[in-house]
Amino acid sequence: MSKIEKVEVLVTSPGRNFVTLRVTASDGVVGLGDATLNGRELAVASYLRDHVAPLLLGRDPARIEDTWQYLYRGAYWRRGPVTMTSIAAVDTALWDIKGKVAGLPVHQLLGGRSREGVMVYGHASGHDVASLIDDVARYRDAGYQAIRAQAAVPGLPGSYGVRKGAVYEPAATSLPDEQLWDTGAYLRFAPQYLGAVREEFGFDFHLLHDVHHRLTPIEAARLGRALEEVQLFWMEDPTPVENQDSFRLIRQHTTTPLAVGEVLSSIWDVQQLITEQLIDYVRMSVVHAGGITHLRRVFDLASLYQVRTGSHGATDLSPVSLAAAVHLDTTVPNFGIQEYMGFTDETGEVFRSGVTFSKGMLDVSDAPGLGVEYDDEAAARFPYEARYLPVARRLDGSVHDW
The missing domain is CATH 3.20.20.120 (Enolase-like C-terminal domain)
Structure with missing residues (x-):
């Protein structure tokens, strides 16, 4: 049985910041998941690297539903954009792997x-x-x-x-x-x-x-x-x-x-x-x-x-x-x-x-799978840049919803 062997959190900024999760199984199949949360990218990167990645090692990549429930219910602190973006990255990467193992695009x-x-x-x-x-x-x-x-x-x-x-x-x-x-x-x-x-x-x-x-x-x-x-x-x-x-x-x-x-x-x-x-x-x-x-x-x-x-x-x-x-x-x-x-x-x-x-x-x-490839050499040319979304203020100076 194939097992998750390697979990990498990749941060690059080719025009804007992206966080990508790359999951590698023991049979060499690789899956990609997006983990980008605009203006809070490093919060998700840390959540994945420090809290989620250790939980994935050794797990069966084919068990997508079980992994989703494990990461959601097992975390106790549920929902919210950081948690759900992190779970999304894992889930999407596992679907990518499943498609590649089956030899089929994910929509099939x-x-x-x-x-x-x-x-x-x-x-x-x-x-x-x-x-x-x-x-x-x-x-x-x-x-x-x-x-x-x-x-x-x-x-x-x-x-x-x-x-x-x-x-x-x-x-x-x-x-x-x-x-x-x-x-x-x-x-x-x-x-x-x-x-x-x-x-x-x-x-x-x-x-x-x-x-x-x-x-x-x-x-x-x-x-x-x-x-x-x-x-x-x-x-x-x-x-x-x-x-x-x-x-x-x-x-x-x-x-x-x-x-x-x-x-x-x-x-x-x-x-x-x-x-x-x-x-x-x-x-x-x-x-x-x-x-x-x-x-x-x-x-x-x-x-x-x-x-x-x-x-x-x-x-x-x-x-x-x-x-x-x-x-x-x-x-x-x-x-x-x-x-x-x-x-x-x-x-x-x-x-x-x-x-x-x-x-x-x-x-x-x-x-x-998803049909997307990640180029490490190109990514290395675009290091992370701290960026924030705007804040809106009314004409009287008070903060408004942006």
């Missing part, structure tokens, strides 16, 4: 294809309406069927979601960037620029928008109603998700679809949102929600209540996570959409992935 182990490709959405942004329109046109020309639109609120240069370079990356070096926020200005401006996008391009593509937890429930309800004319595919994270009853209030005032979940890490975090149909799309990701094993449980629960999937897929998830997500997306019956932002060329030097993009959709190769 999960039941096979439910679709030929996975629809994704890209991130268009601009410092004003005109530049946003230009960026939406760029995504349309690239074949995207769904596009998220964000524009800088006049007078607020740190507005969320506005790309500065080729790839949107909000994490900054040294200490957190402190950005100003004005809810009133945003509520006045967002319907204008989203309306301008529809006026320019029409309704033959999906339009998405991310509020990023910035509003109170009644403010979110007001925005949702104001945006009904532009027929959003979804309004994402309209209010902080800690008080899930608040989504009931939003539901009472608008029919704009709601998407929530990228900061949540377990099925219990979204249980009420799903079973009471307070959301339309659940946005939990493989890397932050306990891996393929646990996220599949979330998606199965969601399918019972006509809630569709819309997994987080920003650049703070490595190509290992993206591949795992697309394998799962390919199989589940209630798939909705997958976030996709692409990666820097430097990231492509470290991670070689079989995931391909065509006509607004992603597909995975039929290579065994």
